[in-house]
Amino acid sequence: MLGQIVRSLGRMQQLSNGLKGVRLHQLLSKETHGHLQTSLENTRAISTVSLWPFSSQPRDFSQPNSSWSPEMRKVYDHYNTLCDPDTENGEEKRGPWRKLPSYNRSIKYAAGGIHLSKLIQAKARLFTRNVKEQGATFEYVVFVNKEEKRCVCVFQAGHLLEGAPGHVHGGAIATMIDTVTGTLAGFLSGPIMTANLNIDYRSPMPLGSVVLIHSALDRKERRKTYITCKVSSTDESKLYTEATALFVSIGVGHLFGSRN
Numbered sequence: 319m320l321g322q323i324v325r326s327l328g329r330m331q332q333l334s335n336g337l338k339g340v341r342l343h344q345l346l347s348k349e350t351h352g353h354l355q356t357s358l359e360n361t362r363a364i365s366t367v368s369l370w371p372f373s374s375q376p377r378d379f380s381q382p383n384s385s386w387s388p389e390m391r392k393v394y395d396h397y398n399t400l401c402d403p404d405t406e407n408g409e410e411k412r413g414p415w416r417k418l419p420s421y422n423r424s425i426k427y428a429a430g431g432i433h434l435s436k437l438i439q440a441k442a443r444l445f446t447r448n449v450k451e452q453g454a455t456f457e458y459v460v461f462v463n464k465e466e467k468r469c470v471c472v473f474q475a476g477h478l479l480e481g482a483p484g485h486v487h488g489g490a491i492a493t494m495i496d497t498v499t500g501t502l503a504g505f506l507s508g509p510i511m512t513a514n515l516n517i518d519y520r521s522p523m524p525l526g527s528v529v530l531i532h533s534a535l536d537r538k539e540r541r542k543t544y545i546t547c548k549v550s551s552t553d554e555s556k557l558y559t560e561a562t563a564l565f566v567s568i569g570v571g572h573l574f575g576s577r578n
């Protein structure tokens with residue numbers, strides 16, 4: 319219980335820190351700014367008089383589950399071990415790898431995002447995380463290496479993703495490439511949107527496959543972040559797909575139709 323209280327207070331702190339220094343009137347339209355301001359004021363008022371919000375912890379969809387094949391689990395364990403801290407002379411040292419959590423709402427769990435999430439659409443759910451049946455669609459986890467500006471996603475393609483008989487739909491592969499390259503671009507550059515995605519499908523991917531999606535920063539130019547991507551078998555002997563993607567940095571107001 320105490321842990322839950324501490325976590326909830328931490329989230330409330332994050333929420334207000336996340337919005338500190340943001341000049342909302344510059345980012346949002348007058349009406350949206352008004353709504354957001356009101357919700358923020360309500361939150362502040364409630365947080366000072368009660369212990370709200372003690373909502374349950376968000377579910378991290380990138381945790382292992384019973385639908386994962388032994389191969390998925392083995393590759394996950396390999397990268398997860400890279401995230402463990404090393405102990406040198408009794409001191410813990412963290413390496414460059416991190417496992418990213420994955421929620422089914424894209425901005426709700428970012429600092430301050432609960433408000434934006436409600437304003438945009440309360441019922442909205444992230445496309446890749448909106449089927450409840452475990453293993454039916456997109457099972458994946460992303461590990462990022464900040465120093466090398468790259469990430470790797472372990473992806474298991476479920477039976478509802480069929481395109482050509484027995485193989486994964488090209489749109490589902492594109493979805494995962496957009497998700498992984500977009501996650502890396504967002505990690506390196508902050509809020510972004512996909513401007514361009516070029517995909518070469520090199521060989522068909524059998525349904526149920528576990529694959530690696532490697533993404534790396536190619537270059538940054540002003541607001542543009544260019545990412546490269548390769549999808550291969552887990553032993554990297556078979557190349558399924560190659561792609562390049564361009565992400566353009568946006569202000570949050572862009573999502574509300576503002577050009578600022």
Ligand SMILES: CCCCCCCCCCCCCCCC(=O)SCCNC(=O)CCNC(=O)[C@H](O)C(C)(C)COP(=O)(O)OP(=O)(O)OC[C@H]1O[C@@H](n2cnc3c(N)ncnc32)[C@H](O)[C@@H]1OP(=O)(O)O
Nearest residue numbers: 424425496497500501509510511512513514540541542566
């Ligand atoms: C806030 C979010 C946090 C979320 C945390 C969640 C984490 C959960 C992980 C999930 C990760 C999923 C990631 C999916 C991400 C999508 O799938 S987004 C959906 C698909 N994309 C869209 O709908 C975007 C639609 N397009 C647009 O809104 C606008 O065209 C854009 C892309 C924002 C650019 O418009 P703009 O801001 O007016 O930029 P603009 O001044 O025209 O161009 C800026 C520069 O980019 C260049 N450029 C623009 N478009 C292009 C293009 N198509 N080709 C080449 N160059 C271009 C321009 O030439 C210019 O270059 P420079 O002059 O600087 O050399």
